[in-house]
Structures are given as C-alpha cells and as structure tokens.
C-alpha cells in the first residue's frame with residue numbers, strides 16, 4: 080500500500096501555478112496498479128482517495144501511522160467503494176459483499192478489517208475508494224446502480240444529456256459526511272455541470288472513467304473569475320477545494336464518480352456561477 084500526501088493550497092497561490100504545479104496539487108494520475116492499493120491523503124477535508132486492484136490474492140486495507148494514526152483505517156473514518164472493473168468481493172469484518180461493475184458499498188466507521196478480492200485475476204475488480212473522517216457509526220450498505228436515486232438532466236441539443244445516480248446519499252444510505260454518486264453521459268454528450276457552480280461548504284473529489292484511450296476530459300477549476308483547466312485521462316481523479324468551480328467537458332462521452340465531504344450532506348447545496356461571471 081502506498082500513500083501520497085497532498086497539502087491545501089490558497090487560491091491566491093494557485094493563480095501563479097503552471098501546468099505541472101496544478102497537476103501535482105490537484106490531479107491524481109495513478110489510482111490502480113495490479114496487486115496493489117494506491118492511496119492519496121489530501122488535507123482538503125482529510126479525504127483519502129485511491130484504488131484497490133486485487134489479482135490472485137486478496138488485498139487488505141491497512142492503517143498508516145503517519146497520516147491516519149489510529150490502529151485501524153476505519154477507527155474514525157467511513158469509506159465509499161465503487162467497483163469500476165470486473166466482479167469482485169469486499170469483505171467487511173468477515174462478511175463478503177459482491178460488487179459487480181458500478182455497484183457501491185458504504186463501509187461503516189469502526190470496521191476493523193476490509194479485504195478486496197477479484198472473482199477472476201484475468202478480469203480484476205477495480206475498487207475506487209473515497210474516505211472521510213466520521214463522527215458516528217452507521218450501517219455498512221451495498222448500493223447497486225438500480226437502488227440509486229436517479230435524476231435525468233440536460234438535452235442532446237446542449238450536449239449534456241446525462242443521468243445522475245445518487246448512491247451514497249441521505250435518501251439511500253445514512254452516513255456521517257460522505258455523499259457519493261455517479262454521473263453518466265449519454266453517447267454524443269460531453270458537458271457535465273454547465274452552467275458551473277461552486278460548493279463553498281463542501282470539498283469534492285471527481286474520478287473520471289469510461290474515457291476512451293484517445294479521449295480526454297477538460298476539467299475546469301479555479302475561482303470563477305480566474306479559471307484554470309486540467310486535462311484528464313481515463314481513471315484519473317481531481318481534488319476540488321471549496322473555492323473552485325466545478326464543471327467539465329470531454330472530447331467524447333464519459334462517466335464520473337463525484338464524492339463530497341464538509342459542512343452538510345445536502346447534495347443540492349451548490350452556488351451557481353452566472354455565465355457572465357466566468358473568466
């Protein structure tokens with residue numbers, strides 16, 4: 080298991096970042112490596128973001144003295160897991176939950192052991208992980224895309240026809256602060272979250288997938304009057320601080336998993352940015 084640590088950046092400092100600095104602070108390029116768990120610890124909301132890709136042997140989530148400090152990873156945290164690979168199992172204190180592609184599992188605070196397995200090493204599961212600190216324990220729950228609260232948004236004419244699957248969401252699954260779901264664009268549609276917004280009371284992480292090898296997503300970030308962009312390839316993630324706009328456009332359709340933590344668990348708590356304010 081590896082943990083990369085990222086610190087918080089003030090927006091005034093980010094104005095002067097070049098492409099390398101923007102990518103080093105806000106883009107997570109590698110989330111999956113066969114037979115490994117790769118993690119990034121961000122001081123933004125104390126998110127832990129990563130991926131587990133088990134092959135022949137199970138992989139166990141372990142704590143880390145330098146960052147988490149408690150004996151078990153989830154002693155004071157909760158965890159959202161989305162499978163974006165082949166079928167697999169997540170064992171939570173000995174109970175196995177089967178996750179096919181796009182199923183999610185919320186794992187409770189105070190869980191002692193979490194193990195990831197693939198059903199077949201030739202089609203390994205790819206478990207995307209997002210964890211936040213938690214003040215209370217709620218039940219571990221498996222949520223499939225069919226169980227999600229769904230919202231159909233946008234139109235073909237504006238190239239933003241998409242379905243939002245709210246999965247680890249207060250109407251579906253009770254958590255301390257973690258809210259997660261998935262946005263899937265219809266073929267031929269490329270824009271998410273436009274008009275854009277900020278969510279000052281929460282920070283977010285976006286994991287982009289279903290991006291063809293030859294395609295990229297242009298993720299917009301920065302203060303509304305001082306935008307920057309990151310060019311994102313398949314299975315890469317973005318750390319989004321509360322002062323940053325949220326919007327993105329692809330060179331083809333894609334899917335992304337959004338995850339949020341912060342001062343409330345109200346998905347709709349977003350401040351729209353008027354188009355004329357964007358620069």
Ligand SMILES: O=C(O)C(=O)C[C@H](O)C(=O)CO
Nearest residue numbers: 241243262271272273325337
């Ligand atoms: O396409 C969209 O619109 C979204 O996916 C909205 C996100 O869920 C979001 O903005 C979360 O902050």
Ligand SMILES: [Zn+2]
Nearest residue numbers: 272276278325
């Ligand atoms: Zn958003």
